[in-house]
Amino acid sequence: MAKVKAKIKEYKELSLKSLSFSTGQTRTHDTGIGIEELALNIKTHGQIHPILVAPSAESKSKYEVIVGQRRVLAHQFPSFDKKTIMAGIYNRPLSEEEGKKISISENLSRINPHSIDTKTTFQYFFDIYQNLKDVAKITGFPEAVVSQWSKRESLPKKLLALVDKKECSLQDAIDADTSVWGGDEKIEEKVELAKSFKKMNPQTKKTVKKVVKENPGITTHDAKKVAKKRTTYALNLNLLEGFNKALVEYASGQEMDRIEAAEEILEEGLRSAGFGIEDE
Numbered sequence: 192m193a194k195v196k197a198k199i200k201e202y203k204e205l206s207l208k209s210l211s212f213s214t215g216q217t218r219t220h221d222t223g224i225g226i227e228e229l230a231l232n233i234k235t236h237g238q239i240h241p242i243l244v245a246p247s248a249e250s251k252s253k254y255e256v257i258v259g260q261r262r263v264l265a266h267q268f269p270s271f272d273k274k275t276i277m278a279g280i281y282n283r284p285l286s287e288e289e290g291k292k293i294s295i296s297e298n299l300s301r302i303n304p305h306s307i308d309t310k311t312t313f314q315y316f317f318d319i320y321q322n323l324k325d326v327a328k329i330t331g332f333p334e335a336v337v338s339q340w341s342k343r344e345s346l347p348k349k350l351l352a353l354v355d356k357k358e359c360s361l362q363d364a365i366d367a368d369t370s371v372w373g374g375d376e377k378i379e380e381k382v383e384l385a386k387s388f389k390k391m392n393p394q395t396k397k398t399v400k401k402v403v404k405e406n407p408g409i410t411t412h413d414a415k416k417v418a419k420k421r422t423t424y425a426l427n428l429n430l431l432e433g434f435n436k437a438l439v440e441y442a443s444g445q446e447m448d449r450i451e452a453a454e455e456i457l458e459e460g461l462r463s464a465g466f467g468i469e470d471e
Contacts, residue, residue: 195289200282204275213255215290217298228333230268235331241277248284257290258297313340334443363388370400372407383411
């Protein structure tokens, strides 16, 4: 890969309104996943790494984000009261090809810590602070994320092995363990489900989890067939700050993300009012 010859000329705070995402971005799918958690982490520890931008070829007052798309989205998160972000600025506009070279290099060069190392670090804080709420506050991660790692030790050994070998994520292993009814006698079904989760997009995974919980004994294969027949619809909600905080608190208590919590509350509310409609 030929080296991009543009140079970073300066670092400074830029208005979020002056930024747009370049066509050179590598990340185009599922860019919003985990943004709430990232916003909380940056709010706790500050912005550790600046984003990288290039001057827009169309406007002298605008910049295109080359590296740090998720950090920008986190700064734009409703509960994160920030209007600027620290950025390194290239000395000239970049072409789409140049942007993609830098973006894919930055994304693929990252190596996440081994799951055992992450668990050991969280355990270090648990030993000091003794409770989930304080560990979440100190580390800057949501309680639901910290809770994942506290649950790691209770997972069956075969699921733990999948996580350690990176054949599935810790959350996928927990979801498989809690979705399939039964203990050790159901371990092979749990392993199969955890492996399957890794290949699913977030919405399909949510639907399959729901199908498995609703139908004890159903195989992963049949659960995926049932899930495919269920039609889901996207819904955008605008919440007042107080309701959003309440939703975040509820989601944390239920150990789910904010979207899942909103879906659950809406579905239960409709059923309670007599409007529940079962999938065909």
